[in-house]
Amino acid sequence: MKPHNHLERARSVFAMEIEELQNVYQSLDEQFNQAVDICLETLNTRGKIVVIGIGKSGNIGHKIAATLNSTGSTAVVLNSQNALHGDLGLVSDGDTVIALSYSGETAELLDLLPFIKRFDVGLIAMTGKRGSTLSQHAEATLYSEVTREACPLNLAPTSSSTAMLVMGDALAMALLDARGFTEDDFSKFHPGGSLGRALLTTVRDIMRSGDQLATVSPQSSVYDALDAMTRTRTGACVVTKEDGSLAGIFTHGDFARCSRENDNIGQSTVSQHMTESPITVPADSLAAEAVKAIGHHRIDDIIVVDADGLPVGLVDTQDFARLKLV
Structure with a gap:
């Protein structure tokens, strides 16, 4: 046969x-x-x-x-x-x-x-x-x-x-x-699925803010930044100037890369290693836009800004999985 x-x-x-x-x-x-x-x-x-x-x-x-x-x-x-x-x-x-x-x-x-x-x-x-x-x-x-x-x-x-x-x-x-x-209409009929949640949820709803947001100044040491990230259990720090405007972002990835080249990185200032002009997303935009931006730029964290461009929060890729948005 x-x-x-x-x-x-x-x-x-x-x-x-x-x-x-x-x-x-x-x-x-x-x-x-x-x-x-x-x-x-x-x-x-x-x-x-x-x-x-x-x-x-x-x-x-x-x-x-x-x-x-x-x-x-x-x-x-x-x-x-x-x-x-x-x-x-x-x-x-x-x-x-x-x-x-x-x-x-x-x-x-x-x-x-x-x-x-x-x-x-x-x-x-x-x-x-x-x-x-x-x-x-x-x-x-x-x-x-x-x-x-x-x-x-x-x-x-x-x-x-x-x-x-x-x-x-x-x-x-x-x-x-x-x-x-439209997408908004679609979300009304799919509130229980991951797509519906992504379409209904705004960045403000999921961002880390207040005590959950790690912030440091450009003059802060790398040790201070690591301590802030440990306390807030996040992988990045938002670096802000004295007037509250955005100076940059410093991440665990930045620390890992720089520590291979400098054993004394902990004493150096964040401004020496941070990423200036980081990718941002408006607080009132849809969470789906943050998902798209993080995927497009291949980053793990994205800073959330208000209507005046001031940093008000941070979204980590882990937040998407935790909230079942992806």
Whole structure:
């Protein structure tokens, strides 16, 4: 018996599905714009998008609804089996229904159409078959037709379900763009995740200040700076002038580098070893900006300044992990 080459099978699945996605991409037409406009009209009048599908299409429908919700387009999933037993109450006049069926002939779905049509709703079909019964009843059809499944038996929904999923993503992203959805809007719907925390949290919320902030003058000795860092359990000192303005930053890394060249570094002044004109971030900026700045400049600490440019705090890379911002 010939041994299986699992890696070869995996690559063939990727190749087939990529090829089929390219075909679906090429087939996109004006009906996609119509579908977006139908959804926009519903959302602008405070209606919702109702997603319905059977089997694997139903699974994809759940993901599409989740993506729509997370990007500010209100969506619900209508269970097709329970729809005729009370769940049609989910549907209201002014809603838009997105019906998923690759064949466009799924009996359970088609049986629902007359009852759905009793409502004043927009109907968008997502199917792989042109001219199908479902597409004939829809105001706009998003075609996800594939020539073959990635399944070696050409049976299990693979390429077709991936095409539907990507079509749903495209619709959600087009709606996001058309509605001017922003990072701030996104954070409102994701307050529990690390991305949501980074988008909602300001630098002022996470910076070390007061007794937690190590500050020294340019004339302070390196020993004084190390003592200040030890007391505040931080890896850097903010160096300030007499008027409170920023003179520089001195870090454990600066000490380690200079101590290799000078055994008596402890008695020297901080001004001899500090970094002048260090990278800073405004206190009222988002924590995500501090994350980006620290990564871009490859530094471990960043000084926080107020509206007048005076140092008011320090952010250490360890703070991001501790607060689950990265």
